[in-house]
Amino acid sequence: MSAQTTGLQLKAITKKFGSFVANDAVDLDVRPGEIHCLLGENGAGKSTLMNVLYGLYQPDGGEITIDGSRQHFANPKQAMAAGIGMVHQHFMLVDVFTVAENMILGREPGLVVDMKAARTRVQELSARYNLPVDPDATIEALPVGIQQRVEILKALANDAKFLIFDEPTAVLTPQEIDELMIVMQKLRDEGKGIVFITHKLREVRAIADRITVLRRGKIVGSAEPGASEAELAELMVGRAVDLSVDKAPARVGEVRLRVADLSVANPIGAVVVDSISFDVAGGEILCIAGVQGNGQSELADALLGNTPVVSGSINLDGADITHAKPRETILAGVGFVPEDRQHDGFIGSFTIAENLVLNRFDRPPFAKGLSLDLAAIHANAEQLRDEFDIRTPDVTNRGSSLSGGNAQKVVLARELSRELSLLIASQPTRGVYVGAIEFLHKRIVEERDKGTAVILVSTELEEVEALADRVLVMYRGKVVGIVASDTPRDVMGLMMAGIPYAEALAVSQADDASAGKDHS
Amino acid sequence: MTNHTVSPRPTFAGYLATRWRDWSVTASAVVLALVVGAVVMIVADAEVAANFAYLFTAPGLALGSAWAKVSTAYSALLLGAVGSPLALAQTTAAAAPLICAGLAVGLAFRAGLFNIGAQGQAIWGSILAAYVGFAVQLPPVIHLIVAVAAGVLGGAVWGGIVGWLKAKTGAHEVIVTIMMNYVANGLLAWLLSTALFMRPGRQDPISPEVHPTAAFPVILGQLHVGFFVALAAAGAVWWLLDRSTIGFAIRAVGANPNAASTSGMSAARTTIITMTIAGALAGLAGAQSALGASATGTPVPLTVGLVGTVGFDAITVALLGRSKPLGIVMAGLLFGGLSAGGLAMQSIAQTPLTLTMLLQALIVLFVAAPQLVSTLVPILKARTSRVAVAGGQA
Numbered sequence: 054m055s056a057q058t059t060g061l062q063l064k065a066i067t068k069k070f071g072s073f074v075a076n077d078a079v080d081l082d083v084r085p086g087e088i089h090c091l092l093g094e095n096g097a098g099k100s101t102l103m104n105v106l107y108g109l110y111q112p113d114g115g116e117i118t119i120d121g122s123r124q125h126f127a128n129p130k131q132a133m134a135a136g137i138g139m140v141h142q143h144f145m146l147v148d149v150f151t152v153a154e155n156m157i158l159g160r161e162p163g164l165v166v167d168m169k170a171a172r173t174r175v176q177e178l179s180a181r182y183n184l185p186v187d188p189d190a191t192i193e194a195l196p197v198g199i200q201q202r203v204e205i206l207k208a209l210a211n212d213a214k215f216l217i218f219d220e221p222t223a224v225l226t227p228q229e230i231d232e233l234m235i236v237m238q239k240l241r242d243e244g245k246g247i248v249f250i251t252h253k254l255r256e257v258r259a260i261a262d263r264i265t266v267l268r269r270g271k272i273v274g275s276a277e278p279g280a281s282e283a284e285l286a287e288l289m290v291g292r293a294v295d296l297s298v299d300k301a302p303a304r305v306g307e308v309r310l311r312v313a314d315l316s317v318a319n320p321i322g323a324v325v326v327d328s329i330s331f332d333v334a335g336g337e338i339l340c341i342a343g344v345q346g347n348g349q350s351e352l353a354d355a356l357l358g359n360t361p362v363v364s365g366s367i368n369l370d371g372a373d374i375t376h377a378k379p380r381e382t383i384l385a386g387v388g389f390v391p392e393d394r395q396h397d398g399f400i401g402s403f404t405i406a407e408n409l410v411l412n413r414f415d416r417p418p419f420a421k422g423l424s425l426d427l428a429a430i431h432a433n434a435e436q437l438r439d440e441f442d443i444r445t446p447d448v449t450n451r452g453s454s455l456s457g458g459n460a461q462k463v464v465l466a467r468e469l470s471r472e473l474s475l476l477i478a479s480q481p482t483r484g485v486y487v488g489a490i491e492f493l494h495k496r497i498v499e500e501r502d503k504g505t506a507v508i509l510v511s512t513e514l515e516e517v518e519a520l521a522d523r524v525l526v527m528y529r530g531k532v533v534g535i536v537a538s539d540t541p542r543d544v545m546g547l548m549m550a551g552i553p554y555a556e557a558l559a560v561s562q563a564d565d566a567s568a569g570k571d572h573s
Numbered sequence: 574m575t576n577h578t579v580s581p582r583p584t585f586a587g588y589l590a591t592r593w594r595d596w597s598v599t600a601s602a603v604v605l606a607l608v609v610g611a612v613v614m615i616v617a618d619a620e621v622a623a624n625f626a627y628l629f630t631a632p633g634l635a636l637g638s639a640w641a642k643v644s645t646a647y648s649a650l651l652l653g654a655v656g657s658p659l660a661l662a663q664t665t666a667a668a669a670p671l672i673c674a675g676l677a678v679g680l681a682f683r684a685g686l687f688n689i690g691a692q693g694q695a696i697w698g699s700i701l702a703a704y705v706g707f708a709v710q711l712p713p714v715i716h717l718i719v720a721v722a723a724g725v726l727g728g729a730v731w732g733g734i735v736g737w738l739k740a741k742t743g744a745h746e747v748i749v750t751i752m753m754n755y756v757a758n759g760l761l762a763w764l765l766s767t768a769l770f771m772r773p774g775r776q777d778p779i780s781p782e783v784h785p786t787a788a789f790p791v792i793l794g795q796l797h798v799g800f801f802v803a804l805a806a807a808g809a810v811w812w813l814l815d816r817s818t819i820g821f822a823i824r825a826v827g828a829n830p831n832a833a834s835t836s837g838m839s840a841a842r843t844t845i846i847t848m849t850i851a852g853a854l855a856g857l858a859g860a861q862s863a864l865g866a867s868a869t870g871t872p873v874p875l876t877v878g879l880v881g882t883v884g885f886d887a888i889t890v891a892l893l894g895r896s897k898p899l900g901i902v903m904a905g906l907l908f909g910g911l912s913a914g915g916l917a918m919q920s921i922a923q924t925p926l927t928l929t930m931l932l933q934a935l936i937v938l939f940v941a942a943p944q945l946v947s948t949l950v951p952i953l954k955a956r957t958s959r960v961a962v963a964g965g966q967a
Contacts, residue, residue, distance in 0.1 A: 359835060380837035389835065397835040402828045411825065412836040415818040423817045 059120055060084035060246055061106075061137070061215045066115035068101050073457050075101040077270045078115065083215060083246040088237060090257045091250045092289055093267035094345050094512050099250045102267070103217050107139050108132040119215075138213025142220040144204045146192045152203050153188040156210060178206050182243070184236060198229030205236065215246040222256055234260050252289070252345050254282045254550065282550035283557075286344055287514065287542055298491070300498045303522040306335035309506040310356075310475050315365035317348070317355045325351045327530035328365060333475070333506040338497070340521035340538070341510045344549050348530035349510045350392055353479050356508070357389045358382045370474050383412050386474030388500075390464055390481050392510070398464045401453030405445055406434035408452045409467050433470070441466040442492065458489030465493060469500055476500050479510040494520060514542060595895060601950045602939030603907070610932050611643040614924060618642055646922040650929070653917020654910035660917070662794035666865060668909025670695070672803040673858035674883045675890030675901040676810045677732070677851040681746075682896040683814060684847040685827035690735055690750025691855040692884025693757035697727035698859025700761055703875035704770070706783030706864060716786040717864065721802070724860030725853045731757065732852015733845060740841035746848070754884065762877050770875065780875035783864060791866045799865045804902065806857060811898040813850070823847050858883055889937040908933055 061083050068076040075098045083089040093099050104110045106117060108126030117124045119135055126132040129139070146155050153171040175188035184202050192200055201221060208216055218237070222230045237260060241247055251257060257264055264276040266288045274288050310333040317326035326348045333339045341349050354360040356367060358379045366375045374382050383389070391397035399408055410419050410430050418429045434448035441462045445455060455463065461481065468476065478497060482490045497520060501507045511517050517524055521538040526548040534554040536545070543564070547557035615621050621642045624635040654664050674691045681688035702724030711719060735753060738744045764770045765778035772781045789797035814820035825833040826843045834840055862880045867873045890908060894900030915929030939946050 357835070378837075378839070379835060380839065383837040391835055396829075397831045400825055400829045400832050403825070407821070411832065414821045420818045423819060425816055425818060425821060427816070 062118045063102070063106060064116050064118070066102060066105055066117070067113050068098075068105055068110055069113050071456055074270050076105065076112075079267070079270070079272055081248075081265060081272070083248050085214065085244045085246045086241055087262040088241050088247045088249055088260055090261035090264045091248055091267060092252065092254075092257055092264055092285065094252055094289060097267045098270040099267055100219060101270075103139070103219055103248070103250060106132065107137060107217065133211045133213070136212065136214035137217065138208030138211055138215070139217045140201065140204050140208055140219065140221055144200055145207075146200060146203060148193040149191060151189050151191055152186050152195075155192060155203060156188075156207060174210065175206065178209055182206070182209060182236075183239065196229075198225055198232060201225070201229075201233065202236070213245070215248070216240065217248045217250070219250050220252075221249075222251060222253060230256065254285045254289075254344065257285060258282060281547075283543060283546035283552070286549040287546035289344070298494045298498060298519045300520075301502070303337045303501065305337045305522070306504055308332045309335045309370050310508075311366075311368040312356075313366050313368070315352070315355065315367065316363040317351045317360055318363050319351060324363070325530050326355065329527075329530075329532050330365075331525055331532065331535060333508060335474075335504040335506050336501055337522040338501050338507040338509055338520050339535075340517040340524045341508060341527060342514070342517045342521075342524050342545065342549065343512065343527035343533075345512050347527045349512075349527055350479065352527070353389075353392070353477050353508070353510050356382070356475075356477055357387060386472060388468035388471070388473040388476040388505075390461075390468055390476075390478040392479035392483070394461055394464050399452055399460055401451065403452050404449045405438075405443070405452055405455065405463060406430050406448045408463050409434050409437055409448075409470075411467060413467075413471065437463075437466040437470055441496070458485040461485050461493060462489065465496060469496060473500065473503075473505045475506045475508070477508045477510070480512065481509070482513075482516060514545060517545075518542075598943050598946050599893065599940055601946050602936050605939050605946065605949060606932050606935035607647065609935050610928060611647070613931060614643055614646055614928065615639045642922075646918050646924040646928075649918040649921035649924070650911070650914035652914070652921070654914030656917075659794040660913060662792075662796035663868075663913040663916075664906065664910045665800040666795035666797065666909070667912040668905040669797075669800045669803040669865060670858040670861040670880070670883050671886055671890050671908050672902055672905035673806055673861060674855050674887030675894060675905050676806060676898065677728075677853075677855035677858065678887045678891035679894060679896035679898070679901050680810055680814070680823070680854065681847055681851045682891060683820075683827050684823045684843060685830065686739075686844065686847060686851075687747050688732070688735075688750060688848070688851050688855075689747055689888070690732065690753050690884070691851070691858070691887045692880070692882070693750065693754035694728035694731045694852040694855030695859035695862070695880045695884050696754075696757040696761050697731045698724035698856030699863040699875060699880050700764060700859070701727035701856075702787075702860035703780055703783055703863040703879075706787035706872070707781040707874075708769075709787075710784070711786060713786045716784065717789065720783070720787040720864055721857070721860045724863065725856045728856015728859060729849050729853035732855065733849035735852070736845035736848025739848070740844045758877070761875075765875065765877065772874070778877060782874050783872050785871070787864060788872050789861075789865050791870060795866050795868065795870075797866045799861045802857070803861065803905075806854060807898040807902045810854070814898070819846060855884065855887070858887070886933075889933060892937055893940050907936075 063079060063081040065078040065080060066076050067074070067078055079102055081091065081102070091099050101110065105112045108129045108131055117126070124135055126135070147158060150158070153168060153175050156175050157166065157171045172188040175186065179185055184206060186199060186202055186206065192203065221233060225233060234256070237247060237249065249260065258278065258280070261278045264278065264280065264285070265272060266274050266276065268289065276285060276288060313330050314328045315326060315330070316324055316328050319325045329352065331339070341352065343349055351360055355362050358374070358377045358381065362375050366373060368374070369385055369387070372385060374385055377385065395401070400411070407430070410433060413419055414425065419426055419433070431448065437443065438445065438448055443462045443466065444459050452460065452463065465481065476497070481493055481497065485493065497507060497509065509520055518538060523535055524538055524540065524545070525535045526533040526545065528549060528551040533548045533551060536554055541561060543561045544554070544557045547560060548554060552560065621638045624638045628635045653660055655661055674695055677691045677694065678688050702720045705720040705723040709716070709719070731753060735746055735749050738749055739746050762778065765780065770780045772779055789799040791797045814824065822833065822838045822843045825838055826840050830840050859880055862883065863875060864872050873879060886908060890901055890904045893904035893907070911929045911932055915926050918924045918928070919926045
């Protein structure tokens with residue numbers, strides 16, 4: 054890196070939560086008049102990094118400089134004073150207040166609120182940046198896109214020189230996204246330095262001047278704005294660590310899970326899984342690959358029965374479980390490792406032993422009638438602790454005392470300690486330290502070899518390569534294709550961007566050919 | 574049970590430390606409430622307050638009269654609550670419905686539900702228990718059991734409706750229970766104006782007295798069997814929460830509804846079950862009021878104010894008891910003692926009964942604001958930070 058003195062620089066920022074390293078010596082810089090995209094999957098450490106920059110977290114190492122002078126932000130107020138503005142993903146606005154009232158929120162001068170001045174300020178800023186809003190409109194009455202505009206104006210009201218947009222498009226409609234892009238470009242042309250955080254590849258290509266990719270807390274590379282979606286997808290989902298798993302070829306049995314024309318809608322009613330069909334046989338691992346947010350999570354939830362199915366059918370071992378509740382699918386032998394284990398897989402205030410029987414507590418051997426068999430629950434926990442190498446001094450400790458990797462071992466131990474017909478594991482190694490990953494992978498393969506049908510949802514390409522027998526690539530709720538696990542990465546990357554297999558293969562071979570020509 | 578090795582367990586020590594803190598915060602809250610109560614007594618008594626004009630010329634007079642006032646009042650309070658077997662009996666009689674209703678609120682808390690409706694559920698408990706008590710003729714023992722069961726059923730239905738509404742329509746239990754309280758109160762007033770409930774020969778809203786066969790048998794003074802029923806209910810709730818599969822689901826849904834539902838538990842079903850059981854417990858509190866001995870030795874007949882404010886006091890009992898059965902029993906006894914002692918304080922020391930209500934309110938206020946207590950009692954603060962450090966290392 055050159056001895057650059059203008060702009061905002063983060064140098065070797067490290068942030069740890071317990072044993073988990075959320076940011077590992079991350080370097081990032083943004084100059085006035087450019088849009089720097091920070092690209093990465095959920096959990097890659099983007100938000101942690103921005104919270105460090107905004108003074109919400111204190112880094113464990115590294116430094117922040119602005120125009121060459123070193124900064125220390127103990128809180129967001131200091132960051133704001135230094136010229137950093139944040140447009141939050143979840144707007145920090147009071148819904149029942151007007152736009153003008155929200156603008157002066159947190160900096161009410163004196164006792165009397167001067168609404169007239171506030172209103173004038175909104176109009177000034179609106180006019181200056183060409184972001185029209187009605188100062189007297191109530192926030193809750195405005196569409197989401199305009200609410201975001203207010204959030205942007207709020208950041209600008211502090212004379213911010215650097216603006217952070219934290220996943221700003223997650224809540225917007227396509228039209229609103231286009232408008233936001235124009236606004237961001239305008240702000241850049243005004244000389245603002247913009248950090249744009251996202252995991253959507255199209256947006257990055259549309260607007261970025263520079264691209265940096267964050268993965269598992271580390272910068273894994275940077276790309277030119279002209280980079281293709283496939284290149285970006287590949288960079289994002291990884292090539293850095295080689296995770297090889299010793300696994301025998303699959304001894305594929307009979308088909309156990311049949312999914313036909315399955316459609317699932319999200320709570321707002323948008324179709325997120327769009328008439329998908331596939332089969333999984335006993336003894337094979339089907340990986341569902343794709344960039345985050347393309348319907349994988351909803352598909353997994355629908356298979357468990359936690360999200361209602363709009364149309365289509367799910368059939369497990371010949372029984373129809375399309376509309377079965379989680380309790381019924383669990384009884385039918387579905388093991389489920391949720392994507393967000395703290396949120397869906399784990400009760401922090403429960404003991405480790407209780408967490409290990411969360412889905413079996415009301416059946417023998419853990420219950421006799423209505424009574425819990427505490428001795429059996431304890432014995433089960435001690436046995437699983439040894440078998441799954443759960444690092445805890447006592448299984449009666451609270452679940453919240455465990456690190457990410459050990460918590461995940463508890464979830465996996467719970468699911469694998471009973472007879473399964475189908476195992477669905479979503480992002481089983483996210484937020485897990487490298488040592489535990491190998492162990493978790495090994496157990497998943499062992500479960501496959503018992504004849505269980507396994508679905509692994511992963512956004513990490515090397516995990517897909519290491520574990521999959523077949524790969525189903527999803528894009529915008531649809532199946533792009535089901536391919537062999539040794540499909541080249543660049544082809545897989547293209548497929549994750551929505552390009553069908555045959556076309557992707559042709560593009561990739563053409564690229565190889567031209568590369569070959571260059572060499573000769 | 575399996576042998577636990579007594580190896581060093583850092584978090585077990587932490588667990589003990591947090592328990593120690595709970596108890597000491599509660600104890601400090603009681604002491605602080607008594608101190609504030611004393612100040613209020615001194616300020617409110619014109620004679621004592623007047624002596625403070627001479628604080629610097631005759632400090633003995635001012636301080637002496639203040640001490641006399643406070644010590645007379647508090648010793649009367651103590652005497653009335655635990656000073657004699659009869660006082661203790663009175664305390665248990667006041668505590669019994671508080672414990673039952675406190676369990677109703679505490680159990681719901683554990684499932685993440687805020688049951689403001691113990692009042693309405695207790696009113697239904699008292700209506701049905703009293704009705705069976707005065708309108709039906711049955712042999713001893715059986716009559717009591719049937720009357721209590723009727724009260725429990727009444728509360729269970731009233732609470733179960735709330736659970737069902739929440740599970741099926743998403744209606745918030747706080748709003749629904751508050752409204753159901755009004756409905757129960759109104760229905761009681763109306764029932765007391767009907768021939769079914771009106772005492773023959775009387776025009777005012779009061780029911781006939783319950784038959785002696787339906788009253789809780791008296792053991793000593795006001796100590797009646799109902800108190801032991803309340804203790805048994807606390808034991809049952811402990812078993813339900815800590816030892817049964819139903820309690821496991823209640824605690825899981827209360828702690829993390831998402832994980833509970835991903836693990837196959839039904840939040841809707843658990844909500845209905847919890848509110849039904851909570852209602853049953855509050856109904857038992859109502860039955861205690863309707864069938865338990867009053868100061869005259871026989872139960873008070875059903876009137877509009879029979880259960881008093883037991884459903885609202887129950888919220889403070891559950892808060893003070895931290896929604897744990899043992900804690901609720903202790904809190905119920907404390908408030909029962911304050912209520913019994915308050916009567917003695919009024920008659921012996923001429924201190925108004927409202928002071929005990931002030932004390933109750935202050936205790937809960939201090940308990941609900943542990944931060945405030947640790948600021949006022951610095952030793953607790955030191956302890957907290959040490960616990961935090963230990964937790965950080967673990």
